[in-house]
Amino acid sequence: MDVRIGTRGSKLALTQSEWIKEQLEKRHSGIRVQLVKIKTTGDKILDVPLSKVGGKGLFVKEIEEALLESRVDVAVHSMKDVPAELPERLTLSTFPRREDPLDALISTEQQSLDQLPEGARVGTSSLRRGAQLLHLRPDLTIVSLRGNVDTRLKKLKSGDLQAIILAAAGLNRLGLSHLITQTIPFHQLLPAVGQGALGLEVRRGDHKTIGLLDFLNHENTRTEVAAERAFLTTLEGGCQVPMAGFARVKGDTLSFEGRVAELDGSKVFKETETGTRDQAEEMGIRVAKKLLASGGGDVLKRLYEGSV
Numbered sequence: 001m002d003v004r005i006g007t008r009g010s011k012l013a014l015t016q017s018e019w020i021k022e023q024l025e026k027r028h029s030g031i032r033v034q035l036v037k038i039k040t041t042g043d044k045i046l047d048v049p050l051s052k053v054g055g056k057g058l059f060v061k062e063i064e065e066a067l068l069e070s071r072v073d074v075a076v077h078s079m080k081d082v083p084a085e086l087p088e089r090l091t092l093s094t095f096p097r098r099e100d101p102l103d104a105l106i107s108t109e110q111q112s113l114d115q116l117p118e119g120a121r122v123g124t125s126s127l128r129r130g131a132q133l134l135h136l137r138p139d140l141t142i143v144s145l146r147g148n149v150d151t152r153l154k155k156l157k158s159g160d161l162q163a164i165i166l167a168a169a170g171l172n173r174l175g176l177s178h179l180i181t182q183t184i185p186f187h188q189l190l191p192a193v194g195q196g197a198l199g200l201e202v203r204r205g206d207h208k209t210i211g212l213l214d215f216l217n218h219e220n221t222r223t224e225v226a227a228e229r230a231f232l233t234t235l236e237g238g239c240q241v242p243m244a245g246f247a248r249v250k251g252d253t254l255s256f257e258g259r260v261a262e263l264d265g266s267k268v269f270k271e272t273e274t275g276t277r278d279q280a281e282e283m284g285i286r287v288a289k290k291l292l293a294s295g296g297g298d299v300l301k302r303l304y305e306g307s308v
Contacts, residue, residue, distance in 0.1 A: 001031050003209065006063045006072035009037040010148045012170050016198060017076045019173075020096075020216070027215055036072050038063050060201075064090060067201065073209050075201040079194025079225055080167070084233040086201070093210045094200035095225055097218040099169035101196035101246060103129060103189045105182040106156060107163035112182040116140065120162040123155060127263065129165050131242035132189050134265025149174060165189075169196035190244035190259050193228040193237070197221055220249040223280045227256050230284030235260070235291070241303045243296075245284065252276055258287040260296030263303070269296040 003024060007017035014035065021033040040062045059081040066072045067090055079095075086092065105113055113136065116122070123145030124130055130142040143161060145152055149170055156164045168183055200216070202209050227247035235258075237243045242261040247254055254277045261268040271290040273283045291297070 001028070003031060003033045003074065003212065004036050004072040005033060006036050006038050006066045006075045008040055008059065008063070012149055012174055013076070013078075015173050016078070020076050020198075020200070023216060024212065028212060031212070036066070038066055038072075064201070067203060070203075073202065073206065074213065077199045077201060078170075079197040079199045080192040082194065082199055084229065084236065089204055090201055091204050092199045093202050094213040094216050095218060095221045096198050096216045098221040098224065099172055099196040100183070101191045102168045102186070103165050103184045103191060104168040104171055104180045105163055105165055105184055106153070106179050107181045108156060109162070110181050111163070113137070113184055113188065116163055121160065123152065123161045123164040126165070126192070127240070127242040128192055128244050128261070129189065131261035131263055131265050132244070132259070132268065133165070135261060135268045136188055136265075138265060149176070153179070167195055186246065186257070190257060191246050193232045193245045194225055195246075197225050199225070223247070223249050223254060223277045227254060227280040227284040230281040231256070231258050231288045234285050234288035235300065236304075237300075241300055243300075245287070247280065247284070249277055254280055254283060256283045256287050258291055260291050260299050262299055267295070267299070269294055269299070
């Protein structure tokens with residue numbers, strides 16, 4: 001039996017897809033798994049912030065086209081890169097156990113976020129990170145930083161930046177945890193929707209592939225991602241706006257926090273909910289609606305209309 005995995009060609013994407021390949025081959029005897037590298041628009045455009053060229057969908061569009069055309073059987077995505085809306089014939093069937101969802105600071109002088117010198121230049125490609133950082137430290141200079149992990153680390157070493165912010169999950173998966181100066185706590189920097197989680201996307205009617213992947217499902221991760229993506233869908237959000245949403249399961253309890261920020265960090269709107277895990281999607285929607293009503297809606301409206 002052959003299974004073709006569609007993946008981006010970056011070191012991180014290949015590491016993630018190779019892990020899925022290994023798990024499938026361990027679980028199912030006689031299966032042959034092939035990685036199919038697909039270059040996405042997001043991988044090609046590296047000199048423009050994502051918020052200006054189309055956002056998250058740029059990292060999945062070509063892979064989804066390969067799925068729809070049956071050139072691959074499954075796509076491995078970092079969930080923070082997946083837009084709220086999927087093509088009608090595709091579905092996210094499987095969510096392996098989530099890695100560390102927090103953001104990580106890497107600084108040249110081994111300084112934490114609070115210890116960075118006044119006016120320090122911090123590199124990040126994320127409006128979400130930039131806005132929350134400026135809310136905490138208005139003195140910082142946020143520098144747009146695109147490219148894969150190696151590219152960003154080289155930019156830091158060049159001396160132009162004092163620190164960069166990356167997802168802890170990606171660094172952990174690449175065996176680069178030792179580079180992390182500080183894992184930034186939730187109360188300072190709330191993660192992106194889906195951060196740290198992988199999602200496996202398949203064709204809706206492909207029950208054979210869905211069945212092969214099912215053993216990888218992690219129920220707590222599935223529940224958390226469901227809440228976060230309901231929040232994302234309600235806000236119609238993406239890379240173009242500074243929004244964050246994070247859910248945590250503890251036993252039967254689910255807690256959720258959502259944020260929307262002004263680009264300059266002058267205001268951060270926060271809302272939270274606590275309930276049971278079977279209320280995941282409803283909680284994500286309720287938090288989004290509370291944010292829209294409390295002032296976050298005005299911020300999003302201005303951003304979507306391009307007046308900021």
